[in-house]
Amino acid sequence: MKIHIADPTGLCFGVRRAISKLEEELARSEQVYSLGSPIHNPQETERLSRMGLVVVESAEDVPDGSVSFIRAHGITPVQAEALKKKCLKVVDGTCPFVKKAQKSAKDLSSEGYIVVISGDRAHPEVRGIMGYVDGEVAVISSDGVIPDNLKGRRCGILSQTTQKVAAFAALVSSFVKICTEIKVYNTICKATLARQDSVCRLASKVDGMIILGGRNSANTKKLAEISRDVGVSTLWIEHAGEINRGWLQNKYDIGIAAGGSTPDWLIKDLIQKLNMM
Ligand code: SF4
Structure with missing residues (x-):
């Protein structure tokens, strides 16, 4: 292996x-x-x-x-x-990138736009950003369904920092079709983009991908989704203790990727355990 x-x-x-x-x-x-x-x-x-x-x-x-x-x-x-x-x-x-998203929301709101956040309403980052809006705000989840009341309005769009780029681009393109004026801030952070790209590249070359990170971590969840979208067998675990031999069977090349909130010591633990296996 x-x-x-x-x-x-x-x-x-x-x-x-x-x-x-x-x-x-x-x-x-x-x-x-x-x-x-x-x-x-x-x-x-x-x-x-x-x-x-x-x-x-x-x-x-x-x-x-x-x-x-x-x-x-x-x-x-x-x-x-x-x-x-x-x-x-x-x-x-x-994080300075989250501060940038907060400022973008505040600016859009003061310019009179309805602030549209692409993200998960329950996520603390999104709740924090919403707090900077002094007016109408809408959160659109990954299903991309735009509420009817936004059609034809002036919408200022930004994203939770950890959203998938493709999903954000698709959402913006949907807004182009239904609004005469939109303003967009791309607030997806580079760290997220780089991690999503690296998972995409690696997942296409291996027999199985292990995604390591908290189940409460939005960016880890996205990495697991991207890996599954590539079509490779994907195991999402929080720590090395969750790995099982059954999943490893008949897999020779194993890829490991960790979310942006996974500390180095958990990655080292996992590598050590796999080497022992
Ligand atoms: S993923 Fe990390 S670097 Fe990017 S916005 Fe969140 S905390 Fe900041």
């Missing part, structure tokens, strides 16, 4: 930056509070929790005078303001 690693793969710039900011703060402060999980990887969140990270659901759960952390996916301006009022210190780990 030969192992091939997608290149690039694993931690993206934004998540690596957020983790290192958080680790620096955890070395100084006994506890650091994060609104929601700071990274969409349960194993890495658990490691950081052992260092003093406390994940809470709302700003109300953050004690007065504490230190808080804003995750790479960002939060709404209202939540950021609440943290600022309560905390001694707020460490901002928001």
Whole structure:
């Protein structure tokens, strides 16, 4: 069996930056509070929790005078303001590309466009971006179905940073057919594009692809979808312990790709386990 690693793969710039900011703060402060999980990887969140990270659901759960952390996916301006009022210190780990998407939404909204976000309404990044819109906003999921009330209106379109390029391009093209004025910001980040491309290239050359990453990670989910779309047998796991011998049978070339929130140590664990097998 030969192992091939997608290149690039694993931690993206934004998540690596957020983790290192958080680790620096955890070395100084006994506890650091994060609104929601700071990274969409349960194993890495658990490691950081052992260092003093406390994940809470709302700003109300953050004690007065504490230190808080804003995750790479960002939060709404209202939540950021609440943290600022309560905390001694707020460490901002928001990825600069997510900040760009937030600013695009704000600009489109102030120019009077209905802000259309291509993405998953339940995802924290999308909820954060929606918070920057001061007016009408619509979220269109991967099914690409455009609500009737947007037809013929002025729409400003942007994307969740981790969306598939082809799906975003198809959505924009659908808007061209139904609106007389649209403005588009391509807010899909380069790290996402590069990881999607590397999976696509590798998946077409191997007998099986292992996609490593949190089940709550949108970008990992996209990588698994892309790999399956290529037509190769695809196994999506969170950690090396989930690999099974049955799936490996009759596969000689195995590709590995990891989501942008999968830490290096989980990738190394997986390679080690496969080598042992
Ligand atoms: S996937 Fe892109 S936008 Fe999201 S955290 Fe990583 S670098 Fe930033």
